[in-house]
Amino acid sequence: MKQAIAVVMVLMLSGTVFSQELSELATPPNGDNERAEVAQWIGPVKISIEYHSPRVHNPSTNDRTGHIWGELVHYGFFDEGLGPTRGAPWRAGANESTSITVSNDVKVEGKYLKAGKYALFLDVEKNGPWTWVFSNHIGWGSYQYDPKYDVLRVPVTAQDVPFTEFLTYGFDDRQPGGALAYLQWEKKRIPFKIEVANVNDLYVAKMRQDLESWGGFRNEDWQTAAQFCADNKINLEEALTWADKAIRGPFRGATLGQENFTNLQTKAAVLAAMGRQSEADVVMQKALHLPGNDPGLVYAYGMSLLGAKNTAKAMEVFLLNQRQHPEEKYWTSLGLARGYTATADKKNAIANWEIVLHNVPPTFSNRTPAFEAALKKLKESS
Structure with missing residues (x-):
């Protein structure tokens, strides 16, 4: 009898404690x-x-x-x-x-x-x-x-x-x-x-999987995956094939591989990460001399060289950008202003900063105070 009562008590307790957790009704916790x-x-x-x-x-x-x-x-x-x-x-x-x-x-x-x-x-x-x-x-x-x-x-x-x-x-x-x-x-x-010890390897594995699906239909995705590997110096052999795919891939319709500045720059970055600098330089020269290059992209490449303390090469890129786009006054002058500032050529730096300030696009108007400050600093130190 006592055993039966004990069993009943356990069942009652279970029902009270667990009923809300096991019920499929929306009841308060x-x-x-x-x-x-x-x-x-x-x-x-x-x-x-x-x-x-x-x-x-x-x-x-x-x-x-x-x-x-x-x-x-x-x-x-x-x-x-x-x-x-x-x-x-x-x-x-x-x-x-x-x-x-x-x-x-x-x-x-x-x-x-x-x-x-x-x-x-x-x-x-x-x-x-x-x-x-x-x-x-x-x-x-x-x-x-x-x-x-x-x-x-x-x-x-x-x-x-x-x-x-x-x-x-x-x-x-x-x-x-x-x-x-x-x-x-x-x-x-x-x-x-x-x-996560191998987080970049996991990214690469996910990219590889995505490129075998819908991601593989766009040359931009192959370029993004290759650039990630170049930036992190991992999976470089496969990254080179991805960069080539972005340039020459047999995609469909408007998603054909593109031999454009971005894709060539990525291939050059992969080659450089592999230690094949001379090959990277050849590819980059090809990219820089493509007709119809976006002056903003060329400026960004020049700034990456400037950031790497390769000032002489950066100036070559900024000057080339100006020659290729004589009518464009913002990106070309901004590159020269940065480059001449880095080489301590204050006269040319001031001249180009003034051109920049007269040609700031509305979308970049928030940068004007920083440009004015850079110009003021140069004038005060002249």
């Missing part, structure tokens, strides 16, 4: 713990965290400030009294287990984590480091937690921060190859660093 999700891309890698967000000022228990850590959230592994009789870490949220999904392999605090979806737990300690636990077993809360399903544990340092009412996950310190994920609640912030 259990305990006012709103469902939440946050996602962050690190390059082509997506990381998302799903959780339920309790608040410090619970409607039924009022202000819990100062009673979260070590009280509501127990220190260490704690036996909830439901499920297997073993200690478990905190679910790092409320209601269902908090989960984290990574689309590609990553490193968490320097440790390898395969792509997939994991339950995310937190071992909270009164003294010493706190520990994030990544588990293959996603259940309801921590009740069915079993350490045999742990795939990763990483110790971190909890930080003291200003008050936060709602338990919140987020990402900051975002870099091209990493970000800092964190949980913040009450007056604590618990971070963990996520890194």
Whole structure:
């Protein structure tokens, strides 16, 4: 009889606790713990965290400030009294287990984590480091937690921060190859660093895949992929074939390969990255002498040379741009103004800055104050 009563009590408890989670009806969350999700891309890698967000000022228990850590959230592994009789870490949220999904392999605090979806737990300690636990077993809360399903544990340092009412996950310190994920609640912030070691390789793999689909129908996409490889000095042999495809590719209709300035410049950049500078110079000379070049593109190339401290070659490009476009006064004069300034030829620099200021297109009018300042500086130092 006692056993039957115990079974009934468990079933009643299960119905009360889990009914809202298992129901397909749109009902309010259990305990006012709103469902939440946050996602962050690190390059082509997506990381998302799903959780339920309790608040410090619970409607039924009022202000819990100062009673979260070590009280509501127990220190260490704690036996909830439901499920297997073993200690478990905190679910790092409320209601269902908090989960984290990574689309590609990553490193968490320097440790390898395969792509997939994991339950995310937190071992909270009164003294010493706190520990994030990544588990293959996603259940309801921590009740069915079993350490045999742990795939990763990483110790971190909890930080003291200003008050936060709602338990919140987020990402900051975002870099091209990493970000800092964190949980913040009450007056604590618990971070963990996520890194993608080979982010550029992943970009290349995605580009390769895209070029085999709709992306492969436009010469511009082949050029973009090749330029990415040149800029990052990776995958250069294949990048050279991509650059050639942009120039001579057998595309359809208006999307034929184009032997234009941009595509040739990209091929030259790939060759230079491969250490084949003499070949790169030949290709670039061909690009510079194409009929109908955009003076803005030629100016940009000259500025890249100036930025690389190749002032003499930059001046050659700026002078060529002026000869090729005698009627154009903005880009050609701007290049010469920059070049003569770099060579300390103040007289010619001032003359060209004055031409620039009389020919600024409306779309670039916001640059006028900077141009005026450059001219003023030259005149004052003359």
